[in-house]
Amino acid sequence: MRVVESKADLQQQIRQWRHDGDHIAIVPTMGNLHAGHISLVKLAQDYAERVVVTLFVNPTQFAEGEDFEDYPRSRESDSMRLKKIGADLLFAPDVATVYPFGIENATTISVPGLTENFCGASRPGHFHGVTTVVARLFFLVRPDVAVFGQKDYQQQLIIRRMIDDLALPIRVITVPTVREDDGLAMSSRNAYLSDVERAVAPVLYSALREIGARLKNGRRDYEALEEKAWAALSDAGFKPEYVAIRRALDLSVPDRHCDELVVLAAAHLGRARLIDNVVVTV
Ligand code: PAF
Numbered sequence: 001m002r003v004v005e006s007k008a009d010l011q012q013q014i015r016q017w018r019h020d021g022d023h024i025a026i027v028p029t030m031g032n033l034h035a036g037h038i039s040l041v042k043l044a045q046d047y048a049e050r051v052v053v054t055l056f057v058n059p060t061q062f063a064e065g066e067d068f069e070d071y072p073r074s075r076e077s078d079s080m081r082l083k084k085i086g087a088d089l090l091f092a093p094d095v096a097t098v099y100p101f102g103i104e105n106a107t108t109i110s111v112p113g114l115t116e117n118f119c120g121a122s123r124p125g126h127f128h129g130v131t132t133v134v135a136r137l138f139f140l141v142r143p144d145v146a147v148f149g150q151k152d153y154q155q156q157l158i159i160r161r162m163i164d165d166l167a168l169p170i171r172v173i174t175v176p177t178v179r180e181d182d183g184l185a186m187s188s189r190n191a192y193l194s195d196v197e198r199a200v201a202p203v204l205y206s207a208l209r210e211i212g213a214r215l216k217n218g219r220r221d222y223e224a225l226e227e228k229a230w231a232a233l234s235d236a237g238f239k240p241e242y243v244a245i246r247r248a249l250d251l252s253v254p255d256r257h258c259d260e261l262v263v264l265a266a267a268h269l270g271r272a273r274l275i276d277n278v279v280v281t282v
Pocket of ligand 1: 028056133
């Protein structure tokens with residue numbers, strides 16, 4: 001596996017692969033890779049001859065006071081894990097490579113409509129930073145396929161919308177969330193949980209699954225279901241931010257007849273802000 005930091009080295013390699021007729025998949029990450037990321041890379045290998053993993057802790061998607069400085073960085077071990085599973089290239093640029101005119105002067109991309117609610121409401125500017133950096137990575141790598149995790153459900157919908165709106169020739173694959181044995185969604189931020197909080201953390205997924213089971217049983221009193229889950233999370237020691245049943249396609253408020261739903265939640269547990277979701281076909 002090649003590790004490259006510069007735009008010139010990246011693009012020389014991409015040109016070579018294109019010349020050889022290879023398709024290219026991109027797996028954008030902020031590093032500190034866990035089994036969830038590895039599942040993205042493995043799936044990417046089914047869709048393209050060449051897989052580029054990007055490692056960039058993107059400053060523009062962290063709001064004031066968030067964990068940009070503390071965000072776990074582990075490039076050596078990330079690189080070893082990727083090499084082991086046969087990724088082709090790790091692109092690990094610095095800030096000046098991604099934002100050559102500086103962050104303040106960067107051309108930005110924003111996707112109105114899908115970005116204001118849920119995680120966008122509590123993390124002002126977050127999705128603006130995500131779409132800006134993902135668009136830049138797309139222009140640098142020019143992939144055929146881009147792979148994202150379902151755990152960041154809102155993020156992958158926003159990226160799909162951006163791709164449609166800008167007519168980018170990129171197919172998005174969304175990969176189911178990888179979980180610990182007790183159901184907790186894998187996340188770099190789980191490292192912030194104390195032992196006691198770690199024992200409580202799976203309650204988030206069980207609350208979402210319970211809503212899912214009730215929806216499948218015919219319940220359509222969405223608000224009551226959301227409130228019950230909110231209470232269960234609060235009782236367990238979480239500070240819920242949102243619990244919402246929405247139309248899976250676009251996160252709009254569903255009517256009683258909607259048959260593709262997503263149940264989304266974000267909740268704080270100690271220092272950690274956890275998010276999770278389940279998609280429910282009723
Ligand atoms: O999901 C993430 O890790 C980040 O938001 C992404 C897509 C790599 C952009 O920085």
